[in-house]
Each structure stands twice: as structure tokens, then as C-alpha cells.
Amino acid sequence: xxxxxxxxxxxxxxxxxxxxxxxxxxxxxxxxxxxxxxxxxxxxxxxxxxxxxxxxxxxxxxxxxxxxxxxxxxxxxxxxxxxxxxxxxxxxxxxxxxxxxxxxxxxxxxxxxxxxxxxxxxxxxxxxxxxxxxxxxxxxxxxxxxxxxxxxxxxxxxxxxxxxxxxxxxxxxxxxxxxxxxxxxxxxxxxxxxxxxxxxxxxxxxxxxxxxxxxxxxxxxxxxxxxxxxxxxxxxxxxxxxxxxxxxxxxxxxxxxxxxxxxxxxxxxxxxxxxxxxxxxxxxxxxxxxxxxxxxxxxxxxxxxxxxxxxxxxxxxxxxxxxxxxxxxxxxxxxxxxxxxxxxxxxxxxxxxxxxxxxxxxx
Amino acid sequence: xxxxxxxxxxxxxxxxxxxxxxxxxxxxxxxxxxxxxxxxxxxxxxxxxxxxxxxxxxxxxxxxxxxxxxxxxxxxxxxxxxxxxxxxxxxxxxxxxxxxxxxxxxxxxxxxxxxxxxxxxxxxxxxxxxxxxxxxxxxxxxxxxxxxxxxxxxxxxxxxxxxxxxxxxxxxxxxxxxxxxxxxxxxxxxxxxxxxxxxxxxxxxxxxxxxxxxxxxxxxxxxxxxxxxxxxxxxxxxxxxxxxxxxxxxxxxxxxxxxxxxxxxxxxxxxxxxxxxxxxxxxxxxxxxxxxxxxxxxxxxxxxxxxxxxxxxxxxxxxxxxxxxxxxxxxxxxx
Numbered sequence: 134x135x136x137x138x139x140x141x142x143x144x145x146x147x148x149x150x151x152x153x154x155x156x157x158x159x160x161x162x163x164x165x166x167x168x169x170x171x172x173x174x175x176x177x178x179x180x181x182x183x184x185x186x187x188x189x190x191x192x193x194x195x196x197x198x199x200x201x202x203x204x205x206x207x208x209x210x211x212x213x214x215x216x217x218x219x220x221x222x223x224x225x226x227x228x229x230x231x232x233x234x235x236x237x238x239x240x241x242x243x244x245x246x247x248x249x250x251x252x253x254x255x256x257x258x259x260x261x262x263x264x265x266x267x268x269x270x271x272x273x274x275x276x277x278x279x280x281x282x283x284x285x286x287x288x289x290x291x292x293x294x295x296x297x298x299x300x301x302x303x304x305x306x307x308x309x310x311x312x313x314x315x316x317x318x319x320x321x322x323x324x325x326x327x328x329x330x331x332x333x334x335x336x337x338x339x340x341x342x343x344x345x346x347x348x349x350x351x352x353x354x355x356x357x358x359x360x361x362x363x364x365x366x367x368x369x370x371x372x373x374x375x376x377x378x379x380x381x382x383x384x385x386x387x388x389x390x391x392x393x394x395x396x397x398x399x400x401x402x403x404x405x406x407x408x409x410x411x412x413x414x415x416x417x418x419x420x421x422x423x424x425x426x427x428x429x430x431x432x433x434x435x436x437x438x439x440x441x442x443x444x445x446x447x448x449x450x451x452x453x454x455x456x457x458x459x460x461x462x463x464x465x466x467x468x469x470x471x472x473x474x475x476x477x478x479x480x481x482x483x484x485x486x487x488x489x490x491x492x493x494x495x496x
Numbered sequence: 497x498x499x500x501x502x503x504x505x506x507x508x509x510x511x512x513x514x515x516x517x518x519x520x521x522x523x524x525x526x527x528x529x530x531x532x533x534x535x536x537x538x539x540x541x542x543x544x545x546x547x548x549x550x551x552x553x554x555x556x557x558x559x560x561x562x563x564x565x566x567x568x569x570x571x572x573x574x575x576x577x578x579x580x581x582x583x584x585x586x587x588x589x590x591x592x593x594x595x596x597x598x599x600x601x602x603x604x605x606x607x608x609x610x611x612x613x614x615x616x617x618x619x620x621x622x623x624x625x626x627x628x629x630x631x632x633x634x635x636x637x638x639x640x641x642x643x644x645x646x647x648x649x650x651x652x653x654x655x656x657x658x659x660x661x662x663x664x665x666x667x668x669x670x671x672x673x674x675x676x677x678x679x680x681x682x683x684x685x686x687x688x689x690x691x692x693x694x695x696x697x698x699x700x701x702x703x704x705x706x707x708x709x710x711x712x713x714x715x716x717x718x719x720x721x722x723x724x725x726x727x728x729x730x731x732x733x734x735x736x737x738x739x740x741x742x743x744x745x746x747x748x749x750x751x752x753x754x755x756x757x758x759x760x761x762x763x764x765x766x767x768x769x770x771x772x773x774x775x776x777x778x779x780x781x782x783x784x785x786x787x788x789x790x791x792x793x794x795x796x797x798x799x800x801x802x803x804x805x806x807x808x809x810x811x812x813x814x815x816x817x818x819x820x821x822x823x824x825x826x827x828x829x830x831x
Contacts, residue, residue, distance in 0.1 A: 185734065204737075206734070206738075210735065214728045214732060216726065216728050218728035220750075222751055222753070231736050232735075232737055235736055235737045235738050236737055279732075
């Protein structure tokens, strides 16, 4: 079990740079999730840690040892692939034993390791089956079992749930969480594009976007204190609303005039330079509350009402951009289409971003 | 008439005849035999639809029956008869077979065929697999593949002529134009050898020709199969610590085993029918006889249709089980 250290790591294919100066240190026992939209480089980063992609710049250390040139098998890692990548011509037992057989481990040791993995993942009765005789969830368990048998320092998961159907995905996600709990010493790196997976599994989330790390933090830290508009909108569903406004008073608190004529006092510090500047006001749909007062954040006509029972989701016309303004009001509500609604949020639920999209909290 | 004009007319008549057949037979069915109108419209449509598939199948069934099924039956009949001098034939039972089994030349052909059967498919498939793997990841792989595949485009007789030159022998005092003899002398051989007359060795020299031709076929099919091996399983094996050789033999080859079997059996079928190469290079002399050439000798040189047909039946008997297995495997692969 080990720590992983990435220093100024970058990756380019010829002229195209897909990852730039990634700095990240992962402690032993963490479950780190790389999350981001497709093409952000998260899988590439994982594959570089695995040794399947060459590191074109910077240094990778596992347990304090430089690993850039070490072949994958000697890095002490195990990887679970999106497509399971089971050897189709081998039984479950042979699949799990393959790595140890190659390493010429004694048979007794191999058997013990397989039995242990099979017990953890409840695969005992499937050991002599071929992968094609297993369901998708079972196959993924075998793939996880194969990595447990390797007894790695670091577990790598490359979107392990995305080939499973929705119900199985939830069940397997919980299994992975339990697996982590049963092996608290093991370090795991998990790649996904699904922010729910990231929020539920991670001890820390790394948000990647366009080859850069946007933010690193615990799930709730990312939810409550996003560093920039990208993270703010990526974490949470529906995404955070970004409303236009102008900072009219600055200091320990910031007073913001909103587009529709509302006036809000936000308990976030600002500088004199912000005065009169265009800023973005971020409010999560679930933080919106209905108001009659003049301290509102948004006013608009309801375009669509989605009554889900536990919540009512309201869609409004987009403000400038192309994303609708969305509000999630708890319980059953009696809104009608075309009705004008005034929305605001508790002061501590407000987020402020400057013209570059950086949160006021992180400047 | 000019041959080109003849060809064009043939094409027009042939294609037009096909189109005409399908068009008019369907018109006849729908308009005259079971018209889709009148009091029995529903019944007529159903009947027309029951007959229609047979309209489309009929030409193929007739052609295959005439040129495939009938010859088999007729050959079987001929193999049980004997030609009489002055015309006609008489029933002789299994006499042709027992005569054939008594001939050393037949057993020589059988022995050689078995040798061909083991060696040619094995080497063609092995070389094909090797070429497929080696050409897969290099820049000029496609060029190499084209070159290896090219012999497939040459007729067997053409290939035989090329290789006859390779094995050619000239008198001692002349320059050797055969590559093999030239090499042999260069590396210290004393006298030029007449390669195709050295028993047993000459059979192998003939087999090389077929291996040379079939390797390209094996390579193309196996190369496609190798590309179908999921990249993930290879990466998983890399992480498991497998060496390139282990990845090839323990991960890739087992996954394409079905295709290897199909390639192997397909080449086996070609080998069982091998005729042209032996015919053009040695004509079965110097102990290189094979079954197909034996059959040709009996049927067209000795004019002994009984014995010739009997040997044809033997070839068919040998081919059939492999053919069945081949089709079975090919279908399994497609699923």
C-alpha cells in the first residue's frame, strides 16, 4: 500500500498537449476519483500511472520511487478496465491466476490468493466458469478479483461501471465502496465521468478539464466551495445556475445588483477593484427559495414545471447564455406555466465568481 | 464475329436472361397463375408467396444439381462399372476399387497426400500467423502484406512454372539458372542436383510451392482476426506482467483459435485436391504422385473411367469430413 506523487506530469501526442503540468499527491489509503467531461484527459492520466501510456514530461513516484520508466507489471499496480478485459478463453480461476502464474509463484500461494479474492467478492461458485457464462456485474467482479489477487500497492479503476445497466451500477458502486472499507490501507484511483459516482465513492475528487486540474478536494468541499464556474457547474445536478450581476458595494460583504433589478447582500469579501465590475452569481437549483422581497436573485416566467412529488423543478428562460435557469423547490407546488416567480437563496448559499470565472473565495 | 463482340453479346444475353427470368416468372405468378384479385384474392396471394421463393431458388438448384449433385452420383456409378472395348460398359461391383488398392502407385499417392495434408496446412498457417503478427505494427506492413499475398493471385500452374525455374538444373559446365542450384554450388556443393528427381525430397520441394501460395491467404484472414482481439485484454496481460511472446501465445492465439482452425481446414481442402502443381512440375514421377494426379492419369491418359472414378470417390471421401468440420467452425466463428 502506497502513496502516489505526480510532479509536473504532462502528456503530449506530437504537437497536441492533452495533459499539462499535473501536480498531485495521493496519500496511502485514499480513494481518489478523477472526474471530468470526456476528453479531459482523466483516462490518459490513469493509464500513465498504470504505465500503459508514456509520460512525456514530469515525474511519477509510487512510494517515493520514480516509476516513469518502470514496466507496468513492476509498478505494483492493478487495473480494472471499463470493458472488464477478462481473457475470454480462461476460466474465472485462470483469469485471476494468470499474473501470478507468469510471475512463477508457487501453486499454494496462487490458490490462497484466489480463494481470498473469491471470498471477498462472493465468486466462489463461479471459479470454473468462462467469462461468457457470467453476467456483466459478475464479470466486473472477476476483473476486480483479478486485481485483488495481484495484491497491488495501488488499485486503478477505469470507468468500471459504465458498461453496466443502471440498477447494477448502483449495486456495484456500493460493492466497491464496501471493498474499499474492507481494505482501508489500499490506495485506489478511480476514473469516471459520472459525478454521482465521484461524490459517493471519493475521499478526494480531482476535477479535470481540458488537460488541467481545476480543483482537488473532498466531495462536499467541491460542492460547497467550488473554485471556479467549471467545477461549480460540473458537481451537482442539475448544474448550478450562473446569473449575471454587478458588484455595487465591496468590502467584508459584497452587494450585488442583479439583472432583473434585485439587490443582494452576499457575505463574501471583495476588494475595491471589484466595485462596478460585472460578476457572476452562482446559486444551486436546490438552494433557491421563493421570495416577494426586493433582495431577489432572479425573476422570470416559468417555462416548464416538472412535478416529481418530492420536489418540483422549475425551468425559466435562459439569462443571456443557453442554459435554462433551474429551480428545485421541495414538495408539491402549484406553479403554472407563464407565472412570474421571484427567487432568492440564503446568503451563505450564494457563490460569487469574477469575470474570469474564478470564485471570490479563492482569489 | 469478333471475340470481344461475342463476349459482350454473351454478357448481355446472360444478364438479360437472368433479369428476364426473374421478371417474367414473377409476372406470370402474380398476374396469370394467382392474380391478386377476384373472389380468392387472399388465398391467391398466400399461394403466390409460397411459390415465390422457389422461383428464386430454381436456377441455383438446377445448376447445382446438374453440375454438382449429378456428377457425384454418376461418378459413383462409373466407379462400379468397366468400359468394354467397342463401346458400352458393364457392372463390375467393387473390382475397380480392389484393383486400385492393389496398385503401389495408388498407395504412393495416398502416402504423399497424407504428407501434404500434414505439412502444407501446418506451415502455411504458421507462416501466415507469423506474417500477420509481424506486419501488424510496422509502417511498411501493408506493403509486406501485399507482397506475401501476391502469390494468391497467380494460378497454380504459373506458380509451378516459376518454381520449376528455381529448381532448374543445367549441365555442370554451364551457369546454373536455378536459384537453388546456384546457392547449392555457392555454399560448396560439388555437382548441380536435379532436385525434382530425388525421392521424398522432391515432394517437399513441391509442397513449398503450395505453402508459398497459401501463406498469403492464411495471413490475410489471421491478420483480421488478430486485429479483432480486444486491446484491453492485451493491456491487462501487460499489467499482469506477460512478455510479448506470452501475450502472443497465451492471450492472442487462444482468442483466434476458431479462425486458425477455419484457415487450417480450408487449406487442407485445397491440399487434398492438389493437382496442378504436381502435374506441371513432375507429373507424379519420381515418387511424387498425389491422388488428384493419379485420378487424372487413370481417367484421361489411360482412359480407364472406372478406376479414375474410383479414385475420385476416394478423394471425395477424404474431403467430406474436413469440409463438414470447416463449415461447422466457420459458422461458429460468424456467430
